[in-house]
Amino acid sequence: MKKFTMALSAALALATPAAALDFVCQVRDTGNGFISPVLALQFEPGATTGNVFDVYINEVHGAPIQAKVKDRGNGKYRFTYRLNNIPARPRPARIGYRIELDTSKNTVIVRGSMPGVTNSFNGSGQCERGK
Template sequence: MMATPAAALDYVCKVRDTGDGFISPVLALQFEPSAKTAIVYDAIIHAVHGEPISVKLKDRGNGKFRFTYRVNNIPANPRPARIGYRIELDTNTKRVIVRGSMPGVTNSFNGNGSCEVGQLKNK
């Protein structure tokens, strides 16, 4: 999936959509805990960019990290969507929460799941 820097952490998460869509069932995260950016890859990012993207990373302490990013031109009807995402990862419990918001829309895009340490494998 991604080239791994020496101190990087890799997580692959299985996510259950608990909202109104636009949540990928598999999510890959790569980051160095002391960095300000991370790499994220999922089915939605793949559909738009075809490769992992760099996102903002915040260390919230106690093994908790926040990833924030926006994906534009997501294939949707009647027109492409623009969604801001926030991922909350707890490395101690290996649990993840994903939230998405779309300008001008009240629907919630939510998901949660569990993660494993490891890299996403191409199949």
């Protein structure tokens, strides 16, 4: 896990714009899987896209991917993205993710949903500002 956290930091550091905000979050899966224990977020305030990286993104793409970012005011941001071909049985999974980041409290809530599946994937955790 420590190696993965360092890889997250290194991956985002390579693509860091000068005014970007970086967060590395420790996330606790609250049921049903497909929630990464470590999550990295990078974005510029006012931008409509940012970078996201976690265990599943690393498995599928090997590098951070872009996500839509919405500024919800008061230091709160929503990231949305879809990840296809996540290794799973009996066939690869396709999951839509929504991340709620509160920069004033340094907290994150992660939700995922699969087409045709009624239950969702959830997690929450604490974040640290990247350096």
